Amino acid sequence: MAVAVLLIVITGNMILTGTASAQSGTTISGIVVGVDTDPDGRLTKFAIADSSGTVTTFGVSEATEYGLENQAGDRWVSTQGEQPGEIARRLRDHRERFAPVTVSSESGIATSVVEREEGKLETSLGYLFAVFAITWALFFVYVLYVGRKQRVLQHEIARIKGPSEPAK
Amino acid sequence: MTKVLNFLDPMPIVSAVLMGVALWLIFIWVPTEINQGAVQRILYFHVPVAWGSMLGIFVVSGSSIMYLWNKNEKWDRLAVASAEVGVVFGGLMLLSGMIWARPVWSVWWTGEAKLTTALILFFIYVAYLMFRAYFPPGAQRQRLAAVIGLIGAVNTPIIYFAANLWAQAHPPIVTGPAADAESSLGSDLGTVLLVSTFAFTFLFIYLVQIRLKVRKAEDDIIELKRNAGTHAPISQATPDQAQSTEARGTS
Numbered sequence: 424m425a426v427a428v429l430l431i432v433i434t435g436n437m438i439l440t441g442t443a444s445a446q447s448g449t450t451i452s453g454i455v456v457g458v459d460t461d462p463d464g465r466l467t468k469f470a471i472a473d474s475s476g477t478v479t480t481f482g483v484s485e486a487t488e489y490g491l492e493n494q495a496g497d498r499w500v501s502t503q504g505e506q507p508g509e510i511a512r513r514l515r516d517h518r519e520r521f522a523p524v525t526v527s528s529e530s531g532i533a534t535s536v537v538e539r540e541e542g543k544l545e546t547s548l549g550y551l552f553a554v555f556a557i558t559w560a561l562f563f564v565y566v567l568y569v570g571r572k573q574r575v576l577q578h579e580i581a582r583i584k585g586p587s588e589p590a591k
Numbered sequence: 592m593t594k595v596l597n598f599l600d601p602m603p604i605v606s607a608v609l610m611g612v613a614l615w616l617i618f619i620w621v622p623t624e625i626n627q628g629a630v631q632r633i634l635y636f637h638v639p640v641a642w643g644s645m646l647g648i649f650v651v652s653g654s655s656i657m658y659l660w661n662k663n664e665k666w667d668r669l670a671v672a673s674a675e676v677g678v679v680f681g682g683l684m685l686l687s688g689m690i691w692a693r694p695v696w697s698v699w700w701t702g703e704a705k706l707t708t709a710l711i712l713f714f715i716y717v718a719y720l721m722f723r724a725y726f727p728p729g730a731q732r733q734r735l736a737a738v739i740g741l742i743g744a745v746n747t748p749i750i751y752f753a754a755n756l757w758a759q760a761h762p763p764i765v766t767g768p769a770a771d772a773e774s775s776l777g778s779d780l781g782t783v784l785l786v787s788t789f790a791f792t793f794l795f796i797y798l799v800q801i802r803l804k805v806r807k808a809e810d811d812i813i814e815l816k817r818n819a820g821t822h823a824p825i826s827q828a829t830p831d832q833a834q835s836t837e838a839r840g841t842s
Contacts (some may be wrong), residue, residue: 576808
């Protein structure tokens with residue numbers, strides 16, 4: 424049981440600290456309001472208007488990642504280095520459809536541009552924690568159930584053996 | 592006296608260490624997936640418990656075949672222990688899948704092929720255990736239970752290939768021989784999934800092991816009562832105990 428409790432404490436702490444640190448950096452969700460390209464059609468920068476109306480402009484790098492859906496809901500995943508022209512077209516499509524996106528950035532350079540997450544980050548972490556908690560709770564309940572059953576049976580064995588062979 | 596939670600036993604120690612490593616990889620080491628964010632980490636629980644549930648039904652069916660072949664009680668005990676642990680893994684597979692589906696699909700459940708066949712596997716486990724609990728003791732019960740176990744084994748490859756065969760909402764296979772190269776996980780995510788699967792496999796083996804000890808203790812009680820001449824009437828024993836006694840009595 425001590426190992427089990429230790430696992431719960433350690434991993435609970437991991438969820439709170441590890442995933443939080445993984446999510447560090449600026450993240451903004453909003454509507455695409457501007458898409459700039461170079462003469463070759465390669466995306467150079469784009470602008471997002473968030474729910475308060477604030478417009479934020481982001482630069483891009485070769486490593487910027489994209490996960491965008493078309494109107495039918497098919498997700499397209501790529502990076503700036505792979506398909507720069509297609510990215511500009513996809514973002515313009517989002518601008519025309521007022522489809523919201525979530526942009527993660529560092530120092531004004533977008534690191535990822537994805538379809539807006541369905542809910543708040545905290546909500547997603549809640550789902551993760553729910554799976555973690557239910558998984559371990561069920562395992563521990565099962566181990567306790569089997570352990571209790573084993574103890575009852577051992578007592579029964581000791582009772583049957585009786586005085587001729589005392590229980591250990 | 593054999594203790595269920597014996598810390599000197601290597602299996603729980605190995606399971607705990609592997610699980611600790613897996614959890615560190617899941618929550619600290621592996622990068623956050625770009626499309627789904629933190630919630631994607633559910634994958635490292637969902638896939639291993641799904642694997643455990645399928646492993647369970649394979650052990651049930653394999654043990655059932657062995658029991659039907661040589662009528663050795665140890666195979667029947669292994670089948671029951673695996674079924675009981677398998678239903679725990681199967682339930683977790685469904686629960687973790689539903690919780691994961693809510694944020695990424697916006698629904699708790701859909702009637703698509705992969706989910707439906709997985710639910711059928713869970714029902715097969717439940718049917719197997721209920722059948723053993725309520726059917727009158729006897730050789731017929733064990734034979735029919737073995738057949739239910741075999742049906743579950745037939746369902747397993749259908750679950751594995753369902754996402755590729757019907758191509759619905761559930762992502763295609765990302766691991767194993769049928770994995771599509773385009774859908775396969777990257778090296779980091781794949782490594783964590785592999786370690787997590789190992790950890791849950793060891794946990795599965797450990798749980799089956801302690802469940803087998805309980806079955807052994809039940810059989811010891813029957814044996815002791817018979818030797819002491821204080822055998823409880825069949826109606827007072829559990830169905831499995833009664834069956835064990837019958838089998839020994841006829842062998």
